[in-house]
Amino acid sequence: MSAKAISEAKGKELLNKFLIGSVKNKFAVVKEDTDLESLTSQHSWLESEKLVCKPDQLIKRRGKLGLIKAGADINGIKEWLGNKLGKEFHIGACKGRLKNFIIEPFVQHQQNEEFYICIYSHRTADTILFHHEGGIDIGDVDAKAVKLEVPVGSNLTEDKIKSTLLTKAPDNSKECLTKFIVSLYTTYRDLHFTYLEINPLVFTGGKIYILDLAAKIDQTAEYLCKAKWGEVEFPPPFGRDALPEEAYIAELDAKSGASLKLTILNKSGRIWTMVAGGGASVIYADTICDLGGTSELANYGEYSGAPSEQQTYEYANTLLGLMTEQIHPDGKILIVGGGIANFTNVAATFKGIVRALREYQQKLIEGKVAIYVRRAGPNYQEGLRIMRELGNTLGVPIHVFGPETHMTSIVSMALGKKEIPQSPKQMHTTANFLLPTGGSPSSSRRESLSEVRTPSKTSSLSQVVTGDESGTRATRTLFTNRTKCIIWGMQQRAVQGMLDFDYVCSRKDPSVVAMIYPFTGDHKQKFYWGHKEILIPVYKSMSDAMGKHPTADVLVSFASLRSAYDSTVEVMSYPQIKTIAIIAEGIPENLTRQLIKIADERGVSIIGPATVGGVKPGCFKIGNTGGMLDNILASKLYRPGSVSYVSRSGGMSNELNNIISLNTNGVFEGVAIGGDIYPGTVFLDHIMRYQNEEDVKMIVVLGEVGGTEEYRIIQAIKDGQITKPIVAWCIGTCAKMFTSEVQFGHAGACANAEAETAVEKNKALKEVGCYVPTSFDELGQVIGDLYKKLVNDGVIVPQEEVPPPTVPMDFTWARELGLIRKPASFMTSICDERGQELLYAGIPITDIFKEDMGIGGVLSLLWFQRRLPRYATKFIEMCLMVTADHGPAVSGAHNTIVCARAGKDLVSSLASGLLTIGDRFGGALDAAAKQFSDAYESKLIPMEFVNQMRKEGKLIMGIGHRVKSINNPDKRVVILRDYAQKNFPSTPLLDYASEVEKITTSKKPNLILNVDGFIGVAFVDLLNNCGCFTREESKDFVDIGALNGLFVLGRSMGFIGHFLDQKRLKQGLYRHPWDDISYIMPETTGLMGTDTDNV
CATH class of the missing domain: 3.30.470.110 (D-amino Acid Aminotransferase; Chain A, domain 1)
Structure with missing residues (x-):
């Protein structure tokens, strides 16, 4: 909220x-x-x-x-x-x-x-x-x-x-x-x-x-x-004390890019939930209450936004700790539920849950706990498999279901209202359906974008209704099979998903024409169009992107909550953009209202904020909407149906895709307007478009508790503006059953008046003739009954199914599923950086620090012409140890190994490695020290420093890590931080950098203070406060590159080690494999001028 x-x-x-x-x-x-x-x-x-x-x-x-x-x-x-x-x-x-x-x-x-x-x-x-x-x-x-x-x-x-x-x-x-x-x-x-x-x-x-x-x-x-607020504590509603576990989950949520929420309603209750998705979590709570479980419902909570395995483990571990504190005579129920995920890796989150369940195995058995699981989405087959395997050894019953089962059916099963099927109906599609078969096209995989075309054979898939792209916002078609869009943000996975959707819909060309990313220079990114490789330009400047792609009328913004407002205002200054999708959640309400005002004045449709987007089968999809291709095919989103829907929840929009495809001929268009209190467009905006769209025969609306937008639909029906049949349901009916206020997963899901409750909205919708089920459990049946009626009346004429073209699976995803294996290009026996802790020749770095080496004293004399205190020389030694090596994959080690395998001598091989050290690799110590020092001395508070860097389009040097995160910290930084805080006289710059880290990690958990940044700021503290240097001398040492020298010296040890290792292993000449190189030749037509042979 x-x-x-x-x-x-x-x-x-x-x-x-x-x-x-x-x-x-x-x-x-x-x-x-x-x-x-x-x-x-x-x-x-x-x-x-x-x-x-x-x-x-x-x-x-x-x-x-x-x-x-x-x-x-x-x-x-x-x-x-x-x-x-x-x-x-x-x-x-x-x-x-x-x-x-x-x-x-x-x-x-x-x-x-x-x-x-x-x-x-x-x-x-x-x-x-x-x-x-x-x-x-x-x-x-x-x-x-x-x-x-x-x-x-x-x-x-x-x-x-x-x-x-x-x-x-x-x-x-x-x-x-x-x-x-x-x-x-x-x-x-x-x-x-x-x-x-x-x-x-x-x-x-x-x-x-x-x-x-x-x-x-x-x-x-x-x-x-x-800076104005200071420290703010948000008290819980009267009648519900905040538990330490709730505070811990709130802290995890603040440090994560994902969403993690937990509210304890009744600590003695026997029904516990762990639900993925903000909308889904409300629906599960509704269903439990509808089936008489209100007094036994122990908690409300949700996890969403692609949490990591570790984050999910921490969440599950906390929940299970609370659940198993007390034993209930009738046993307890754990519902691990969720809709069909759009982009969350289900297997990764389930691995975290499984870890926690194993740790609580004995307590689960003692508490007679029964577990019910229903989930779908990317890699859900693997997630369900490991959950079923756990059921064979855990000692408590685990009932596991996928998208073939209605989302809330497991609640009826858990409460004894419905029988548990012994062998659930399985979906026809599997994770490996995308692998190329004998019938796959055999054309070359690599072509330029100008050559990209779908097979010349036309089919009904390519004959999608294009709609009217002109007119007012209320009547204008947002997406057609000619729609071109620009992506704001470096979101390669989402872009590839959009291109795969385009291809499977038999579009003639990709919908994504460009990307904008202000933190790098202009360049091109490689993507796949079916079996071929194409290049999509990336621009630093928005004006360049707009000027070079004037036909693009849609922008999908993956900007962060801090950048979304400014970038969206800039986008709306270009009249060519008619539709903007804002994915970010957490944009301040005042800024969102400003965006809505500007959009209304300029006739721009905004979908979001806090949304996954929307989809128009056969035409266009926004970002990660619809999930992976297996779900897109299973939900028949590659061709249009007759049903359009509008929802607040992005996660539930994918569930609606599934429900509609199982009960009708499919979706014509679906939009998730977003869970924030002020969505850019509201339900009625999209319903009026559906009303004016001839091919839409029925409409589905999934509203929720809070707000009054559903009453605008009711009034439009009364006024005769809406005549098409509507199936409607507002989630959040459980809200009135709680004795204290509960904030649900969406910011807007909170009733401030009786009319804003889900119960009153459902009642009012039914009174004006909408088809309203008695619960979400019956939504699919009501949709199916209305569809059959429209078919019998001749309103809907089902079309013959046309198979879509096959799309190959990405290499990285196939490898994650265990479908392929790739031989390693290198061998190494001296370093392994992949685990929790850096290893040198198999010895953990913490063990190496137990030895007392004197190189720090020597270095202090050679570099600084002073004998530094023991804590300072020890710190220098620690810096050299942790910078000595970080595996064979980095550029410097790679160069050293290749030279060694070519028979070059040690000095040549080492030099080739050292020459790669610079701003992009290893040379961030000086830059980080200067950036943070300048900000600190200018008396900028950390939030102002972060905002200033964002406005200037600059990266904060020393912040960010590919693998490590705030929840999986880099052991090297932990060790150095502890030493500095215990032994340095004072650490003002390190404390300042730590406050910056809190801000950056609240945006994305891997934006941590990395080892380069840590050594840079900590060494400035050492120089300034050890009593051996004046401020001018300390500044000079930073300016002349002494801090980068620490990295060069430390890393030289590793480079020499790699050289000796390759010689000892007698590795031969290295040649890179062809299949790992993309050959993109320029088009030759016209390049040679006149045919001189005929002159």
Whole structure:
């Protein structure tokens, strides 16, 4: 969830800092462990003023509940707290402990001096509510308060406030209130509040006082507001204490590019879930509650966004630890569920789950746990296989199902509502169906893009309806089989998936014409078009990409949440782009609303943010939509059907592809508008396009709890704008069954009013004639029944199936599936960098550090002309050890080995390796030291430094690793970091770099401070603080390349080792194999001029 509630104390702290026009709030926070005596010594006003005390735990209507003590002295407050602090309190069906209180000075005033003000944000504007009579008896605010709308991008004026909001306010208060409201709104907008309510707001004695406050801020804006916000804690809803395990998962989530969420609802419950996907997790919770399992549901959570095996293991390990703490007499149920993944490697995540299950084997047996598994997506066959194999040895029953089984059927099986099939129906496709067969084309694999064409034989696949690409946004066809797009971001896997989809749809040419990546120079990337290799240009500049590809009208943006806004604004300055898909999740709400405003003004359709995209079978697919080709073929997405759908959830869109293909003739078009609270386009935008599309015969809508967009569909049906039959279901029906608020997987999945609940939406949709199932379990049946009716009525005429062309499997994916093997090009016996820890000749690097070598002392004398302290020489030795080698695959070692095998001498071979050291390999120490030092000395806070580098299009040197990540740390960096922190006098630059690392790893877990970057910043700390050098001398050593010298010297040991190793192994002359070289010859037509033979 992006909008999160903050404590009243934090809200008032922020207003104290930035708000002008009101009296600064004095307050003291009391917790269960607070010493009230020491508190009074810290806040002297507690003993001299009358006070107000109240709980600060997101409790509404505290005055009505008797939870405010007003006008008492400190002794009265202490006595009142003695009866409240730490005690259990009931609010309706919810109960919890009162453990956080806030004490403030009591403001003496009259009832007629109380006002009410509230600011909240929505899609097109910020709304300000004001009432001249505030306090606990205000009643129905929406009916009483005056409302002022401030459109997105507009400013609030004093005249507008006076003429709209303050017409009934006392004359003597209007001037002060006007200036206060202007300042309050400015602060609200600048600090990215999403909700701010003050009741009462008091004007007395010519001054304004803020008494009670409730607020929410946009958590995704942290990278913009960190310096202003400071440290922010988001308290849990009253009635649910945050467990350490929940905090641990939240920490993992913050450090990961994936999404990991866990909420414990009932620690003693017997039904536990571990579900992949934000939308799927809600549906599983719905189904459990629908089948009577509400009181036994133990948790809500989800993992998504392609978490690694290690991250999934940590998540599963935490969940199983909680699950097995208590034994239930009836045993427990673990549901490992999920939809059909678009890009998550199912086998990798399942390996993490299997590891955790094995570790808890005995406790699972003792707890009589039964496990039910349903999953599909990339490499799901391998994932299900290892899960079935685990079932043979784990000692508890494991029931495993794939896409042949309806997603939530395992819930009915687990709760005894449906029989468990002994041998589930298997899908016809398998992971290896893509391997070339005897019927595959035998043409050359390598051709230029200009030669790319599908087989000349035409088929019905290529006769897809192209649609009208002109017209207004409401009627314009977004995608046709001629659509050309540009990709923002270096996403080779997604691009290859799009090209494979194009090929299997029998498009004449690829849909992707260019890529934009501002962090490198212009170049070309190699991809496959069927069996052939093609080149797609990559541009640093967007203007170059647009200018050279004027027919491209779609942009798919894989920009990060920090880059997405600026890059999208730039994209919309080019009129040729009509559709933009924004994949990133976590763009601040204010920025998203700005994008929507600009897009509306320029007639651009935005799909997303926080989406996987969409698909139009036979025409075009966005990024990773639809998953791998086995799922695309199984769901018949290579040719159009008669059903169009729109969903919020990207993961559930793939599940809809499967459900629709199993029950109808397939999908005509499907769009996932995105899970953020403000999607760029809404349900109705796409439904109206489907209404105007002749080949769409029925529509499926998958809505969710929160928001009111479904009511716009209802109104359009009432107005006669929508006449085609709609099957609709809103997920999140379980929300009303929980006693405390639960934030589901999507930012927008949170009801703020009764009408926004899924139950009310489903009821309203059914009342206007939509086909609404009783649960998600029945969605496929309802879709199938409507389809059969339309076929019987002659509305839909099923077409004959045409087999799509075959597409070969990628080498890397085939190797991962174990379908092929490749002989190694090199042999080595001195270094292995593949495991958890670097090995030199089989000895772990940590063992090597146990020996006391004196080379550091020698080096300090030769290089620095000083005898450095022992901790400094030890650190130098450690730097040389960890830089000595990193395997035979890097460029320097590769050169040394090739020279050695050619019979060259040691010096020549070593030189060939050393000459490869530079900015791209090994030479980042100096650059990292200079970059971080300049930022630190310029007093840029880490967030400003990261933002500045992004705006300048520069990489942060010393950040990033191919293999290691924040969750799988580089042991070399861990060792050096521990030593430096324990032994150096101080490490200010290292501490600064560590704060930068926290920011970069929150974007992508492998953007860690690598060994080059660590040595660079740590050595600057050593030079500056060891007491042996002046600042000028330290700077000179960095400028002349001393730090890179550490790498050159250290790596020379490894290069010499490789030379000796090849000689000892008597390796012969190396020649690179032809099949590992791509021969791309230029076209020869016209290059030779006139045929001179005929002159």
